Amino acid sequence: MSSILKTLNIMAADFGRVLLLYGGTSAERPVSLKGGKAVHAALLDAGIDCFHLDPADGLSAIVDSSFDRALILLHGRGGEDGSIQGLLQLMGKPYTGSDVLTSALAMNKLRTKQLWLSQGLPTPAFVVLQADTDWSAAIAQLGGEAMVKPVHEGSSIGMRRVHSANELQAAWTHAATYDSVVIAEQYIRGREYTMAVLHDQALPIIGLSTGEAFYDYAAKYELNSTRYGLPCDLGKREPEVAALALQANQAVGARGWSRVDLMIDQHDTVWLLEVNTVPGMTDHSLVPMAAAAIGLDFQSLVVLVLAETLADATAIHINSHLTHLLDSWRAQNIG
Incomplete structure (x- = not known):
């Protein structure tokens, strides 16, 4: 039995037969495939009865399969947007991560920002772009510099940083090939961070630094030049920033695990960007990195994600274990 199963006082057999979903049809398919293979190996090594299906091969195999619960490692549309969650819910199967509503909401950057603003949470100003947008007025409204984003894409796919009306229009044309809804967001000049949430608890915040124009797809998954601050440079301010990030996470209703x-700009103002309800699990991914910092190896992290689908009694052991690890890490790194 793996050490994490002993710690949680559960058996591998308690999970029954587990369906692992990875691959899919979105632009993030390569990330899902890479992470999914690692997760599959970790589950099997823990002694958990696990098999894999790729929704790109059709949904009938899922409907016709016999399984007790599902671990979702699909990124982007068709897997992270509530679609597969709805299917599993109709089948009466427990699944990892957020429910249908939260998955759909968090996948939509525009709706997430509107929700945050309605609750007084800080997120950069934005403009919804369309073919008839006044490009000069839009870039001026955003302070002369902006990030253009397809609303329903992840992993920075389709994003561009722009500095002029012409660049804004060109970036919209590019982003519109990925999504019918595109926004331009006020560019925040400052430091970028990410915070994983596991069973409603904030893992250590990671500071991100890259030589690219921004933390784009290459910086996230392909380059070895990206630098990660863990512990980050927030020092004793980290609990305050973590509390705000947790509030943002709770506002959209995320559960289980998320990121x-x-x-944080040059005036030390915190700006919320987005919530990822199915974070990456590759060798460049941030949730495994944060988990490792507090003493959770990859297999333990995967088992903890899956354990959310078990009875509520298991959650008590999980929260106690995470609290102990996090308290130890904070005592050593924050004080």
Whole structure:
């Protein structure tokens, strides 16, 4: 039995037969495939009866399969947007991560920002772009510099940083090939951070630094030049920033595991960017990195994600274990 199963006082057999979903049809398919293979190996090594299906091969295999619960490692549309969650819910199968409503909401950057603003949470100003947008007025409204984002894409796919009306229009044209809804967001000049949430508890915040124009797809998954601050440079301010990120996470209703991306500008103001309800699990991914910092190896992290689908009694052991690890890490790194 793996050490994490002993710690949680559960058996591998308690999970029954586990369906692992990875691959999918979104632009983030390569990330899902890479992470999914690692998660599959970790589950099998823990002695958990696990098999894999790829929704890109059709949904009938899922409907026709016999399984007790599902671990979702699909990123982007068709897997992180509530679609697969709805199917599993109709089948009466427990699944990892957020429910249908939260998954759909968090996948939509525009709706997430509107929700945060309604609750007084800080997120950069934005403009919804369309073919008839006054490009000069839009870039001026955002302070002369902006990030253009397809609303329903993740992993920075389709994003561009712009500095002029012409660049804004060109970036919209590019982003519109990925999504029918595109926004331009006020560019925040400052430091970028991310915070993983596991069973409603904030893992250590990671500071991100890259030589690229921004923390784009290459910086996230391909380059080895990206620098990660863990512990980050927030010092004793980290609990305050973590509390705000947790509030943002709770506002959208995320559960199980997720990741909140944010920035802090030159005036030390915190800006919330987005919530990822199915974070990456590759060798470049941030949730495994944060988990490792508090003493959770990759297999333990995967088992903890899956354990959310068990009875509520298990949650008591999980929260106690995480609290102990986090208290130890904070005592050593924050004081």
